[in-house]
Structure formats: structure tokens, C-alpha cells
Amino acid sequence: MSRHPSRQRLQRWLETGETRRVDAHIAECEHCQAILEELSELDDAVVADLQTAVTPPDDLTDRTNTGVDERLRDEAAAGAFLDLFTIGWDVMRTVLDPTTEREPAQDGDDHADDPVGGAPR
DSSP states (O other), X not given: OOSOOOHHHHHHHHHHOOOHHHHHHHHHOHHHHHHHHHHHHHHHHXXXXXXXXXXXXXXXXXXXXXXXXXXXXXXXXXXXXXXXXXXXXXXXXXXXXXXXXXXXXXXXXXXXXXXXXXXXX
């Protein structure tokens, strides 16, 4: 190779390991070696910037766990409130609804008023 490859071609060579002709030229040409070194340093700087940009913060796990815990507590509290509201609603409806029939308790001691001493009627 008699002339120097372009910066784009050298960049492509860095990325792909292009052809033997470029390999042979770079092995002998200090000018192209310097350009490749410069391009490599630029790539290292870009990679370092990207790593900094995509590296999660140190406290990400703690913040995530705290957020999940708070969400679960909130959902549990909302569920408990809903359960209590539903119970209250059912009680209110039972007390205020004149069509609701009340059944007597079903335990064994409530048969004292039976004429046969607790035997079923």
C-alpha cells in the first residue's frame, strides 16, 4: 500500500480488523500507527463515558428495595381499608335493611327454650 488509508478506513480497521493490506501498511507506517493510537484513545474515552452513563448508581438497589417495600405497605394498607369498609358496609346494610332476615345462633346452648329439652323440632 503506497498511500496512507483515510481516517475512516483506519477506524473501520479498528472496528473490524479489515484487510491484510491495511495490516501490512500499519505494521510499517509510524504515521498511521499514531492515527490509530489517537483513534483508539478516542474510543476508550467514548467507552468510559458510556460506562459512566449506563452504570447504575451505588444506591439503586437500596432505593429500589425501599420503593418496593413502601408500595407493598401502601397496597396492604389499602387492602385492609377496603376490607374494613366492606365489613362496615355489610353491617350497615344488614342493620338498616328491613328485608334482611336474622337467623338465630347455631351453637348448642340456645335450645333451652325448646319444649323437649334441646331436641330438634
